[in-house]
Amino acid sequence: MSEFVIGIDLGTSAVKVLLVGRDGRIAAEASREYPLSSPRPGWSEQRPEDWVEATLAALGELSAAPGLPQGWTVEGMSFSGQMHGLVLLGDDLKPLRPAILWNDTRTTAQCREIERILGTRLHDITRNPALEGFTLPKLLWVREQEPETFAQARVFVLPKDYVRLRLTGELHMDLSDAAGTLLLDVPNRRWSSEVLQALDLGAELCPPLVESTGQTGTLLPELAERTGLSGQLRVYAGGADNACGAIGAGILQEGEALCSIGTSGVLLSYEGEQDRDYGGRVHFFNHGAPGAFYSMGVTLGAGYSMSWFKRVMGGADYSELLDGAGDVPPGSGGLLFAPYLAGERTPYADADIRGSFIGLDGSHRREHLARAVMEGITFSLNDTLTIYREAGRDIRSIVSIGGGAKNPDWLQIQADLFGLPVTALENEQGPGLGAAMLAAAGSGWFPDLASCAAAFVRRGRTYEPRPEAAASYRELYPLYRQVYEATRSLSAGLGRFRAGLAQG
């Protein structure tokens, strides 16, 4: 009998589902895209119903995949989800408005209000600063700007929790995702009554908390029939996409770090101790591995900048777009790119800063620009590595996943620029594999996630830093660091001219 688990990765642009065997091999996969709407500059919304329909369609395709063995069964299913998005539900547990996503930056005023009211207690309790992307400021925005909607709100959930609710009929949120709401007492792993009371929010707005490997019901019979999956299919809570990315890359002990380039980019470090303090300069969240934590810095426009570059260059595929960029020496012929196309989070927490190419020369060709985009995104991730180094954190190697790991030249740039060995995964599946691992551990296939990782995660080639290139990047990085301050007031001055832009 062939047994599988399913990992569902509810991303920003698409949902991807994986059918994974006991040996960690992918037997089938399917995905469905959904739209993102930006009714005003800086706003970013999606329809929760689109996630549900896309997930069901992808699951239907998965179960009908050709070549699956006779008598195959699914032991469990779990989720990875884009973080922070506010899904506000009424009494009937239906969404009251479109979800406000992680990359929506409308809530600067609410962040300042949270800081004013909570002061240093915010960091003491939640271990994080008030940032536009997090969920709490979005809740306050709806209360202020759409009071009739807020008055009908019974509870809020995060994107993957809503899909799970619709698949099982059960309401839950896992700790790793709850950590990104700014309402969780992160070290003590419970909703913070102090934060809720200070902001005059009712505790009933927060759903019941569970571990990422906790069972959260079974697939509803009518959906089992619709998707071709068995009824009684056990569903496990799942985790935040970055926690699942870490699990899927085997980042499960001290000293291990991850570079993940999706729409956003993340540099993440496993944290075994709850007390490690970076003074709020990086995020500090609960891991999907019970009792553990991770810290990370976020580049808002990582893969997003690369997709933008591909679009403006006429939509060639990535291999064509980046062809020849590996032959351009570090520094891209005197060209710097700052990837602040959607504002920035780490290290600047600035929703208004915008991107730039600095140093354009008449001799630059497409491959110089392409390399500068890869370098600029990597410089921004290096800002987080610099915070770790300044805090005395000893990071010795990095596992790289996501779009940035699909291109060997980009992997070499990462190794040279970080000055560390960078390892790619064989047949990398991103956070979806982490979600499948949560289902595998939840189902009892393995005693813990580390033993599951030993069976599922296959590390591939390691790129070593080349001394000469690394020396060039050490010289270039202080120049990149100047770009933010040098373009800040320019970005602010240009702000009102962006107001009428149709959003990409």
Ligand SMILES: Nc1ncnc2c1ncn2[C@@H]1O[C@H](COP(=O)(O)OP(=O)(O)O)[C@@H](O)[C@H]1O
């Ligand atoms: N072959 C490639 N080379 C370079 N960048 C790529 C490649 N493929 C995808 N990308 C970039 O990586 C990102 C892919 O991220 P993905 O993990 O699919 O996104 P998300 O989960 O955020 O929706 C895209 O934004 C794209 O710009």
Ligand SMILES: O=C(CO)[C@@H](O)[C@H](O)COP(=O)(O)O
């Ligand atoms: O906001 C964050 C993390 O704090 C993002 O990482 C989101 O969780 C969405 O990620 P991707 O769509 O880039 O995977």
